[in-house]
Amino acid sequence: MKFDTIIIGGGLAGLTAGIDLSRKGQRCLIVSSGQSALHFFSGSLELCSLDEDPFKAISSLGEDHPYTKIGYDNIIRYSEAVQPWFKEVGIDFVGEHGKNHWRITPLGGFKRAWLTLDEYANIPSDGTMPWKKVALLNIDGFLDFHTSYIAAGLAERGVETMVKGISMPELDRLRENPTEMRSTNIAKTFAGDLIGALAARINEYAKDVDAVLMPAVVGLTGSTDVHRLKEMVVRPLHFLPTLPPSVPGIRIQMMLKNRFQKLGGTYMLGDSVVSGEFENGRLKSICTNNHGAVKFEADNFILATGNFFSKGLTSTVDGVREPIFGLDVDSLEVRAEWYRRNMFEAQPYMNFGVSTDGCLRAMKDRKPVENLYAAGSVLSGCNSLKEGSGAGVAIISALHVSESILKK
Ligand SMILES: Cc1cc2nc3c(=O)[nH]c(=O)nc-3n(C[C@H](O)[C@H](O)[C@H](O)COP(=O)(O)OP(=O)(O)OC[C@H]3O[C@@H](n4cnc5c(N)ncnc54)[C@H](O)[C@@H]3O)c2cc1C
Known part of the structure; x- marks a missing residue:
């Protein structure tokens, strides 16, 4: 079976890319194992919470951060499209584009947020x-x-x-x-x-x-x-917000999936990509758990499998792996350096993820795979908890990768 683009993972990043590409005429397949971080959604999208001004905060991030690779001007452009983009799907967010507000957490704390559901x-x-x-x-x-x-x-x-x-x-x-x-x-x-x-x-x-x-x-x-x-x-x-599961998060996941399918996209839920076939520096096809030897081919692929939480990354005593293709992963060799004993400190393992080049193409054996992009929390170089950047990185990287594919 042949598609224009195959997206692995149907969380916020995968669905954003799938909708964007389908809207622009591509024939897309999303394969998704199951629940995503949206099932735990707070009701607010975080772009970068390190400062009252999210864009000032973004401009201070290091060169390996996905935002830095995407580029400041691109981030401004994509971020301006986020509110109308969700509105089109029937989801209303409120918030000032250039200013974070505060949201109330389920435990009565106050956290910075960029856009919050209008009913919250x-x-x-x-x-x-x-x-x-x-x-x-x-x-x-x-x-x-x-x-x-x-x-x-x-x-x-x-x-x-x-x-x-x-x-x-x-x-x-x-x-x-x-x-x-x-x-x-x-x-x-x-x-x-x-x-x-x-x-x-x-x-x-x-x-x-x-x-x-x-x-x-x-x-x-x-x-x-x-x-x-x-x-x-x-x-x-x-x-x-309540403690999980998140009612609005599940609703958003469903509405995004419905939108993708209405645009003609194929969504395979409850199936997992298990392997891929590479040829001349390109990913040619993937195989899934439920479809055995059937090969799904595409011109381009997007890896949006999330972080440890969604098994986009796995770890053993020996190290951290990207489990489907064995892609290069940015992590630390010495296990004792992965985490800090004080659980309230920023944890180094949160920065682990798939290595990418400047165009967010995934690296394998230190070379970019020409047609395999990574988007969302599988990317290395960001700590969504410390930075308050989770949904922002998911949406902005997905829109960037989608644009790169369409420009080819
Ligand atoms: C518990 C939790 C709550 C969060 N809440 C917020 C919040 O309220 N606001 C905010 O801004 N950020 C939040 N974040 C940050 C979050 O990372 C992003 O907001 C964003 O939703 C991540 O999206 P994603 O698509 O990259 O990954 P995920 O949402 O993790 O989705 C990855 C998807 O890939 C699928 N998958 C994995 N492996 C395979 C495979 N082999 N084959 C097929 N599919 C596969 C998974 O089943 C999953 O559906 C939260 C993160 C976590 C972990």
Whole structure:
């Protein structure tokens, strides 16, 4: 089977590249093993959080960083397209292009973010709190949302918080077994006809407050119920992230996949690429777990398999590997240098990843593979946790690689 481009990995990077290439007329295949980091999504895209100005922060990064390879002017250009790009898919993000704001974490901390889903709470970059008093609601029995930490975080910033629990008989079945009281199961219940009843319960606590905050447990399959609920609640309603799984993250993953398929793309979920055939410095074809000896050929390939978290990289006592093609990996030889004992310090292993040349072509035996590009968190040279650059690197590198393929 022959495609224009085959993308390995269907997370944020793979889907961004797949959509972009398909929109521009390419015949694409995405092969994806399973869940991606989007299933753990906070509700905010980070571009670079080292400074209030993400672009000032980006310009200070080292020469091996993927952003530096992509180039400052290109990053400005791609980043300007991100909000409209998601809007076209039906996903609304808010935020100033040149200024990070603050988001509230599931444990009540405040972190810099670049774009945040419009249904979520976000705080201006100068830290001025938009509310004096809020109702902070949880669903009775839901353990993945910690109102006491969030209330403490808000109190530190001078916000008075009224914490309340909401109980609805429709959730009793889930409540019988605490392991069933997960964000995704609650979101399956809080849908359609029940939105009106949920709004009525929320409104009981919404009268004397500036805003209502609640866990993101609405809108698993689309944002219609989110908007309906916001309209029915008498005060501004903002969602806060829960511990995983992330309801909006799963929704975004599904909406991006649907968009890709609508554009004519082929998406093979639950299959893994296991090997590739190289010829004259090019990748000729790949084989997958489910399709045995069937060879999938393409003019170009994109490796978007993520980092250790998604098995895009694996490690043993002997070293770090890229497991499909045995590509060159930037890592440290001495194992004891991979990590710092203080878990709150920046961890060196977070910078490990596939080596690439200046065009983000993957290196094998110290030579770039002419038609194999890498995008997203499989790339070496960035520490998304320390820099706050995860989604930014995924989206910007995917758009860059897609442009390079189309220019050929
Ligand atoms: C838990 C977690 C939460 C995060 N939350 C945020 C956040 O809220 N905001 C933010 O800005 N950044 C966040 N990040 C940073 C994150 O890395 C990026 O945001 C981004 O989503 C990474 O996308 P990706 O496509 O590069 O990789 P991934 O999302 O990891 O996707 C890689 C995909 O490749 C597939 N795959 C792997 N091997 C194979 C194979 N052999 N064959 C086929 N498919 C394969 C995997 O199954 C997976 O679907 C988070 C990271 C993690 C680990």
